[in-house]
Amino acid sequence: MSDVSSSSQDLSTLLLDVDDLAAVLENVGVDFFLDELIRQLAFDIGRFDPTAIEHKIRTGFNYDTPEHGLIEWMPTMVVGDVVSVKTVGYHPQNPVERGLPSVLATTSLYDTNTGGLVALTEATLLTALRTGAASAVITQAVAKEGPITLGVVGCGAQAVTQIHAISRVRKIERLIVTDVDQSTAESLAGRLPEAIVAPEVTTHTEFDEVIADLDVLVTATSVEPGHGPVVTLDHAPEHLHINAIGADFPGKTELPESYVRNPDVVVIPDVIEQCLAEGEAQHLNASELGPDMAEILERDWHALRSQQTIFDSTGWSYEDLIVASLFVAHAVPLELGTVVELQRAPTDPHDPYETLR
Amino acid sequence: MSDVSSSSQDLSTLLLDVDDLAAVLENVGVDFFLDELIRQLAFDIGRFDPTAIEHKIRTGFNYDTPEHGLIEWMPTMVVGDVVSVKTVGYHPQNPVERGLPSVLATTSLYDTNTGGLVALTEATLLTALRTGAASAVITQAVAKEGPITLGVVGCGAQAVTQIHAISRVRKIERLIVTDVDQSTAESLAGRLPEAIVAPEVTTHTEFDEVIADLDVLVTATSVEPGHGPVVTLDHAPEHLHINAIGADFPGKTELPESYVRNPDVVVIPDVIEQCLAEGEAQHLNASELGPDMAEILERDWHALRSQQTIFDSTGWSYEDLIVASLFVAHAVPLELGTVVELQRAPTDPHDPYETLR
Numbered sequence: 029m030s031d032v033s034s035s036s037q038d039l040s041t042l043l044l045d046v047d048d049l050a051a052v053l054e055n056v057g058v059d060f061f062l063d064e065l066i067r068q069l070a071f072d073i074g075r076f077d078p079t080a081i082e083h084k085i086r087t088g089f090n091y092d093t094p095e096h097g098l099i100e101w102m103p104t105m106v107v108g109d110v111v112s113v114k115t116v117g118y119h120p121q122n123p124v125e126r127g128l129p130s131v132l133a134t135t136s137l138y139d140t141n142t143g144g145l146v147a148l149t150e151a152t153l154l155t156a157l158r159t160g161a162a163s164a165v166i167t168q169a170v171a172k173e174g175p176i177t178l179g180v181v182g183c184g185a186q187a188v189t190q191i192h193a194i195s196r197v198r199k200i201e202r203l204i205v206t207d208v209d210q211s212t213a214e215s216l217a218g219r220l221p222e223a224i225v226a227p228e229v230t231t232h233t234e235f236d237e238v239i240a241d242l243d244v245l246v247t248a249t250s251v252e253p254g255h256g257p258v259v260t261l262d263h264a265p266e267h268l269h270i271n272a273i274g275a276d277f278p279g280k281t282e283l284p285e286s287y288v289r290n291p292d293v294v295v296i297p298d299v300i301e302q303c304l305a306e307g308e309a310q311h312l313n314a315s316e317l318g319p320d321m322a323e324i325l326e327r328d329w330h331a332l333r334s335q336q337t338i339f340d341s342t343g344w345s346y347e348d349l350i351v352a353s354l355f356v357a358h359a360v361p362l363e364l365g366t367v368v369e370l371q372r373a374p375t376d377p378h379d380p381y382e383t384l385r
Numbered sequence: 386m387s388d389v390s391s392s393s394q395d396l397s398t399l400l401l402d403v404d405d406l407a408a409v410l411e412n413v414g415v416d417f418f419l420d421e422l423i424r425q426l427a428f429d430i431g432r433f434d435p436t437a438i439e440h441k442i443r444t445g446f447n448y449d450t451p452e453h454g455l456i457e458w459m460p461t462m463v464v465g466d467v468v469s470v471k472t473v474g475y476h477p478q479n480p481v482e483r484g485l486p487s488v489l490a491t492t493s494l495y496d497t498n499t500g501g502l503v504a505l506t507e508a509t510l511l512t513a514l515r516t517g518a519a520s521a522v523i524t525q526a527v528a529k530e531g532p533i534t535l536g537v538v539g540c541g542a543q544a545v546t547q548i549h550a551i552s553r554v555r556k557i558e559r560l561i562v563t564d565v566d567q568s569t570a571e572s573l574a575g576r577l578p579e580a581i582v583a584p585e586v587t588t589h590t591e592f593d594e595v596i597a598d599l600d601v602l603v604t605a606t607s608v609e610p611g612h613g614p615v616v617t618l619d620h621a622p623e624h625l626h627i628n629a630i631g632a633d634f635p636g637k638t639e640l641p642e643s644y645v646r647n648p649d650v651v652v653i654p655d656v657i658e659q660c661l662a663e664g665e666a667q668h669l670n671a672s673e674l675g676p677d678m679a680e681i682l683e684r685d686w687h688a689l690r691s692q693q694t695i696f697d698s699t700g701w702s703y704e705d706l707i708v709a710s711l712f713v714a715h716a717v718p719l720e721l722g723t724v725v726e727l728q729r730a731p732t733d734p735h736d737p738y739e740t741l742r
Contacts, residue, residue: 039485045727050740058741082446089439091497093465099495101458101470108450113458115470115493117500128396129734132500134727136472136493138456140448143474143489148505150727156737185737212735219736368723370402370491370507377486378569379576380513380542383407384415 039142039373043366044149044359052358058221061354062196065161066168068350073165074325076346080107083345085301088116095121102345111138112349114151120250129185130250131155135352145370147356151348158351159341160189162321163246163271166296166339168197169324170332171269172243175201179242180227181235181258181282182249183207183216186273190246194271195224198244203227206235208249236260245270253279261287267334273341275307283338285311293336294318298344307340396499396730400723401506401716409715415578418711419553422518423525425707430522431682433703437464440702442658445473452478459702468495469706471508477607486542487607488512492709502727504713508705515708516700517546519678520603520628523653523696525554526681527689528626529600532558536599537584538592538615538639539606540564540573543630547603551628552581555601560584563592565606593617602627610636618644624691629665630698640695642668650693651675655701664699 044052053061081104088100097119105111114135122128133151138144176198180187183205194200205227207213213229220227230238239245240263249258251274258274261284274282287293288308295312297303298321304310309317318337319329321344359365374382401409410418438461445457454476462468471492479485490508495501533555537544540562551557562584564570570586577584587595596602597620606615608631615631618641631639644650645665652669654660655678661667666674675694676686678701716722731739 039489043725043727045725046729046740053741058738084444084446087441089441089460089462089468089497091462091464094498097497097500099462099468099497099500101460103446103458105446105448105456107448111446111456113472115495115502117495119498119500122499123734126499126730128499128501128730129728132396132502132728134502138472138474140446140454140456141451141476142479142483142485143454143456143476144485145472145489145491148727152728153737153740184735188735188737215733215735219733219738221738366725368400368402370400370505371486371489371509372403373483373485376572376576377480378541378545378572380510380545381415381576381578383403383510384410 039144039371040367040369041145042147042356042359043368044147044355046150046153048359048364049150049153049355051364052355052362055362056358059196062157062161062193065157065351065354066164066193066196068354069161069347070165070325072350073322073346076322081105081346082107086345102348104345104349105140106349109140110146110349111140112345112352114345114348135348137352137356147352149352149355151352154348154351154355156185156189158347159186159273159343160193162298162341162347163190163273163339164193164197166321166324167194167244167269167271170329170337171198172267172333175199176243177202177204177241179235179238179245180205181247182274183213184248184250186248187216187246188219190248190271190273191224192221194244200225204230204235204238206230206232239263240265242268247272247274247282249274249282251280251282253277256281257284258282260284264336266336268336270338271341272308272338275340276342277306278310280306281308281310283308288312288338293338294332295338295340296321296324297340298342302342303340307342308338309340396501396728397724397726398502399504399713399716400725401504401712403507403510405716405721406507406510406712408721409712409719412719413715416553419514419518419550422514422708422711423521423550423553425711426518426704427522427682429707430679430703433679438462438703439464443702459705461702461706462497463706466497467706468497469702469709471702471705492705494709494713504709506709506712508709511705511708511712513542513546515704516543516630516698517550519655519698519704520547520630520696521550521554523678523681524551524601524626524628527686527694528555529624529690532556533600534559534561534598536592536595536602537562538604539631540570541605541607543605544573544603545576547605547628547630548581549578551601557582561587561592561595563587563589596620597622599625604629604631604639606631606639608637608639610634613638614641615639617641621693623693625693627695628698629695632664632697633699634663635667637663638665638667640665645669645695650695651689652695652697653678653681654697655699659699660697664697665695666697
């Protein structure tokens with residue numbers, strides 16, 4: 029963990045906007061940053077100690093007025109160092125009605141020495157990067173070794189960072205993609221880094237027919253609750269690894285229930301309680317889960333490479349803390365971002381009106 | 386409620402720092418602002434409707450490493466309009482070890498139409514103002530009419546806004562104050578607005594002897610959990626109204642348990658669940674509570690003016706939303722604050738790397 033709190037006793041806050049984040053990636057290189065993030069997640073989560081890292085299950089407001097949406101927060105603390113709170117808004121009507129992304133997120137970092145707000149960063153790009161990197165670390169641990177055929181269902185923003193991050197840990201020999209919206213599937217090629225093999229676009233029906241050829245599958249859809257599954261897995265190869273990243277809400281799942289329930293399929297939750305509530309694991313009991321993400325990264329699970337595995341990626345607030353800290357660690361020496369002083373050390377802490385005199 | 390979300394579809398965020406808040410108060414006048422805040426709290430809370438205003442009980446991280454402290458958040462939503470999250474750090478060693486306030490707080494306002502972060506404001510001053518104004522609205526509703534003798538235990542920052550706000554709803558004829566630290570008690574006069582009568586400084590023993598002369602009492606101490614009570618109330622007059630604002634933690638109470646338990650004393654909680662957990666009411670059952678803050682402000686409770694009453698003010702996140710919205714409403718036409726764009730509407734919402742090209 030990068031220490032973001034060491035020089036923060038002056039109460040200043042570092043703001044990182046989209047342009048600052050882009051400048052970090054341009055300065056260090058997107059591939060380099062992604063490699064670093066993958067290593068950092070593997071390192072920090074592999075050494076996860078629940079007495080040193082505390083998190084709260086995400087909670088928030090879920091509403092139907094003025095229209096369906098939610099605002100929720102995901103808090104994590106590195107004991108003795110920093111508290112991170114990612115606040116996420118999800119408003120599915122944003123793209124159509126306002127030309128805005130459906131997900132808007134920011135991450136705040138607080139110094140546990142002083143309580144001061146150390147940094148506030150845009151977190152929509154951060155979320156896509158950390159979700160991709162999380163899939164990469166688990167793919168690296170449990171997917172077939174050597175070049176792979178990768179299938180992707182859902183070709184939106186998450187697909188880009190999923191494919192990109194996985195390409196950093198496995199050579200992607202073939203890439204087969206599908207989307208309910210054909211134009212989204214077809215535009216994917218133009219959104220992927222150039223080094224990645226050109227995607228073969230299929231219909232959902234065609235996609236189900238090539239499942240037997242896949243080594244790794246990513247599901248990254250925004251299927252409505254109750255409208256899954258998004259793939260048929262009757263012909264899944266015996267070593268298929270799935271990164272299922274869309275499920276994050278009660279009733280919202282992407283995989284066939286029978287497949288997830290199959291005792292031969294190893295379900296790897298990122299956050300056990302959260303996966304049981306809103307992940308692919310929502311049909312399972314805790315005793316039916318495989319090793320969790322931290323256990324997978326803690327030691328070698330070579331045997332899983334020849335088994336059917338599912339990474340149930342609901343999104344862990346600790347991943348948000350790690351990616352935000354990494355951006356801050358790069359931004360500071362590059363002198364990127366804007367420093368503001370929302371607060372100031374008062375001369376007399378007993379005088380609330382001091383600034384008025 | 387001021388509508389803070391109406392013009393926010395551009396994804397910009399208004400930052401209000403301590404100087405911006407001071408400038409608002411200088412422009413409109415502190416007395417005017419406090420009067421307006423008192424009216425707004427009375428109006429909004431008196432019309433409180435739990436289907437229109439939702440709040441989450443405050444929660445957070447409480448730790449002993451690197452030293453005792455906590456970071457917690459207090460969320461409230463005005464349905465169809467705005468979500469407010471105040472994040473509060475409490476680090477009692479800050480003043481001695483770092484010259485920083487023990488409480489550092491910021492409030493974030495999110496638009497429930499888009500999920501965007503509309504405003505981020507310093508909230509330490511806001512907290513002192515809203516806590517004072519909350520005591521004022523309850524004092525106005527249930528304390529003796531006409532000029533009053535006011536007693537204050539604890540002469541820190543909160544005492545200033547308590548006395549100031551109460552002075553806007555009752556003429557303070559006599560002001561008797563005490564503090565465990567004599568110098569804090571003596572410096573209070575210099576921190577109060579000039580129009581307020583000079584405080585008579587007493588020892589705790591002398592203070593207990595003048596209890597019989599008081600009409601209204603404020604307790605605003607940072608007594609350690611388990612170290613209360615901070616006053617003896619054996620000679621409390623039959624109409625005494627107490628604004629107890631220090632209790633906000635399990636075990637931390639300021640008033641004698643026997644007094645709070647006395648069935649003739651009407652305990653007015655601000656947030657029932659929170660008061661039962663960490664307020665003066667932590668020794669009571671829900672059935673032993675009087676009308677809550679919203680019920681008090683909803684209609685006339687004239688009869689309570691001749692009874693012993695306690696306002697159990699643990700701090701309501703809705704108050705934080707109201708005071709933050711009021712500052713934003715003044716700052717915008719005055720062109721105060723700094724507008725930043727952490728996020729931007731993308732040309733292609735499916736392309737997370739758009740800003741890199």
